[in-house]
Amino acid sequence: MVHQTRDIKELERIATLIRLRIVQMVGVGQRGHLGGSCSAADIVTALYFAKMHHDPTDPNWPDRDRFLLSKGHSALAQYAALAEWSYFPKEESKKVKTLGAMLQGHPDRLKTPGIEANTGSLGQGISIACGMAAGLKIDGRRSRVYCILGDGEVAEGQVWEASHAASIYKLDNLVAILDNNGLMATAPIAKRYNTAPYPEKWRAFGWHVLEIDGHDMAAILEALDSVDQIRGKPKLIVAHTIKGAGISFAENRPEFHNGILNAEQYAQACRELGADPAAAMEG
Amino acid sequence: MKMQNPREVYGRTLVELGRENPDVVVLEADLGKSTMTCYFEEAFPERFFEMGIGEANMTSFAAGLSLAGKIPYTNSFAVFAAGRSFDQIRQGICIPKLNVKIVGSSAGLSDYGDGSSHQTVEDVAIMRAIPNLTVLVPADAGETRRMTRAIAAYHGPVYMRITRNDLPDVTTEDAPFEIGKPGLIRDGKDVVVFAMGQMVSESLRAAESLETRGVSLRVVNVSTLKPVDEAALKVFARGMKGIVTAEEHSLIGGLASVITFAFRGCGIPIQCVGIEDQFGQSAQNYQQLQEAYGLTAEHIAFCAMETNVGKTVTTAEV
Numbered sequence: 001m002v003h004q005t006r007d008i009k010e011l012e013r014i015a016t017l018i019r020l021r022i023v024q025m026v027g028v029g030q031r032g033h034l035g036g037s038c039s040a041a042d043i044v045t046a047l048y049f050a051k052m053h054h055d056p057t058d059p060n061w062p063d064r065d066r067f068l069l070s071k072g073h074s075a076l077a078q079y080a081a082l083a084e085w086s087y088f089p090k091e092e093s094k095k096v097k098t099l100g101a102m103l104q105g106h107p108d109r110l111k112t113p114g115i116e117a118n119t120g121s122l123g124q125g126i127s128i129a130c131g132m133a134a135g136l137k138i139d140g141r142r143s144r145v146y147c148i149l150g151d152g153e154v155a156e157g158q159v160w161e162a163s164h165a166a167s168i169y170k171l172d173n174l175v176a177i178l179d180n181n182g183l184m185a186t187a188p189i190a191k192r193y194n195t196a197p198y199p200e201k202w203r204a205f206g207w208h209v210l211e212i213d214g215h216d217m218a219a220i221l222e223a224l225d226s227v228d229q230i231r232g233k234p235k236l237i238v239a240h241t242i243k244g245a246g247i248s249f250a251e252n253r254p255e256f257h258n259g260i261l262n263a264e265q266y267a268q269a270c271r272e273l274g275a276d277p278a279a280a281m282e283g
Numbered sequence: 284m285k286m287q288n289p290r291e292v293y294g295r296t297l298v299e300l301g302r303e304n305p306d307v308v309v310l311e312a313d314l315g316k317s318t319m320t321c322y323f324e325e326a327f328p329e330r331f332f333e334m335g336i337g338e339a340n341m342t343s344f345a346a347g348l349s350l351a352g353k354i355p356y357t358n359s360f361a362v363f364a365a366g367r368s369f370d371q372i373r374q375g376i377c378i379p380k381l382n383v384k385i386v387g388s389s390a391g392l393s394d395y396g397d398g399s400s401h402q403t404v405e406d407v408a409i410m411r412a413i414p415n416l417t418v419l420v421p422a423d424a425g426e427t428r429r430m431t432r433a434i435a436a437y438h439g440p441v442y443m444r445i446t447r448n449d450l451p452d453v454t455t456e457d458a459p460f461e462i463g464k465p466g467l468i469r470d471g472k473d474v475v476v477f478a479m480g481q482m483v484s485e486s487l488r489a490a491e492s493l494e495t496r497g498v499s500l501r502v503v504n505v506s507t508l509k510p511v512d513e514a515a516l517k518v519f520a521r522g523m524k525g526i527v528t529a530e531e532h533s534l535i536g537g538l539a540s541v542i543t544f545a546f547r548g549c550g551i552p553i554q555c556v557g558i559e560d561q562f563g564q565s566a567q568n569y570q571q572l573q574e575a576y577g578l579t580a581e582h583i584a585f586c587a588m589e590t591n592v593g594k595t596v597t598t599a600e601v
Contacts, residue, residue, distance in 0.1 A: 062352075109379045117350060121374040124343045128375055131347020131355075138308070138330065139351070158371075161340030169332070 070125025123156030214239025294319025361387025408536020525590020
């Protein structure tokens with residue numbers, strides 16, 4: 001049984017496990033969003049296993065913190081965390097993206113316990129997070145809303161509509177984390193459609209902005225804790241990450257945005273994540 | 284018949300709802316003095332969200348508010364509420380069946396001066412195509428009020444289309460609005476007119492004009508465009524020789540689609556009054572557009588005469 005922890009080594013171990021689960025869900029010969037799921041894995045781990053108040057036995061607990069994946073295509077990272085917490089039986093992970101499955105290609109709150117919103121059409125999750133944060137404020141709840149954005153997603157105009165709204169409505173219960181892995185689906189952002197610089201843009205929109213190494217667990221926790229003290233404005237943590245982090249051949253490779261692993265690659269990924277490939281395949 | 288403005292009544296009804304239910308919240312995209320959410324803003328500033336001219340964000344923001352237990356009403360002109368926010372309505376609201384009410388104001392050709400960019404001929408079609416979404420078009424101010432209240436009590440996504448025009452009262456207080464139920468406005472013996480919104484009152488005028496010519500029209504208000512209660516529609520066609528549909532909307536995807544589909548295979552003559560596959564345009568008043576697009580009592584009467592040749596359809600056939 002998993003539990004919340006502040007032990008950095010333990011969190012790093014969990015993050016590696018989350019990556020292994022992502023690889024297992026991608027499997028062999030099927031397309032899966034490996035790259036963006038792995039770049040967000042440490043952040044997702046820090047939120048679900050250290051920071052957020054949540055209760056797997058009561059996914060609708062009104063005072064829970066909310067987690068939204070505005071970059072909904074990285075759902076495998078969230079599914080892995082939810083599965084470890086037993087929001088649903090672990091067997092569901094084996095059926096991901098199959099006909100009738102609880103675990104869809106993108107987050108679906110009606111199908112999957114623990115999913116807060118339907119995201120995946122990029123730019124919308126951050127707006128939904130804003131509305132949720134505003135609603136929680138009306139009721140005087142202390143819950144926080146955490147929302148992971150993709151850097152490719154930043155090209156969506158709605159991200160900036162939402163960024164205005166968050167600042168205008170002083171949504172200081174909203175923490176956005178930009179998974180700044182530097183790759184859009186097809187190429188490096190800096191070369192193809194450069195939406196940077198991010199901190200300057202969000203500061204101009206009235207947000208409190210921090211920059212961290214998104215794979216440094218201690219730094220992630222410190223950033224998440226430090227923004228709790230900021231009142232009167234929304235917060236953005238720009239997390240510098242590596243797409244495909246943790247799997248050497250997938251790191252910084254656009255083809256693993258939604259790529260296919262062959263049997264050899266699957267085995268190598270498992271070994272790099274400390275698992276026996278045959279055992280991993282069995283689940 | 285007494286004339287009233289549906290959007291005015293809508294705005295006042297939101298205040299009633301706000302008073303009765305602290306969970307009702309209202310979002311606006313900088314058109315509050317047209318959509319008449321200004322009354323709610325004045326009464327409940329802490330539950331009113333000015334979202335600026337950003338309909339996409341407004342719509343997804345409303346999804347978030349509903350996930351926090353609120354009952355949000357989003358407001359803009361119909362062309363933006365439905366058109367600019369199509370994907371937000373589809374993805375974030377209708378797939379998860381969230382309790383968001385999307386209200387499209389100044390719908391149809393009623394924003395006559397602003398032309399095709401601000402008029403909407405296709406909102407009902409695109410909203411009807413989205414699974415899980417209830418689509419409503421009130422026929423007058425009284426029904427607007429009852430509908431605005433009914434959708435607060437209904438848990439799920441709703442699109443409601445409101446005209447900018449004053450409309451004559453055609454429904455009565457003692458006819459409670461129920462989602463899905465068509466309502467009899469005037470009984471007749473020969474031809475049934477299924478009408479939507481503004482065209483219900485035009486259909487009544489058509490019925491009056493045909494009375495002297497010996498043709499008796501039954502007028503039915505179809506204010507729920509989805510979900511469709513086919514059985515209820517068929518009850519109104521029993522004993523009729525023909526059917527006319529009348530809508531201030533494209534003939535594609537709106538009421539004509541609802542009725543022709545509902546009566547598929549019945550063999551009863553059907554004529555459809557609506558906007559051919561084209562956009563609106565600017566005019567100096569609404570009547571000019573009605574005439575230019577054939578959205579008149581005269582056109583309805585003409586179509587009714589055309590269908591009045593059919594044999595009487597028996598209960599078994601419909």
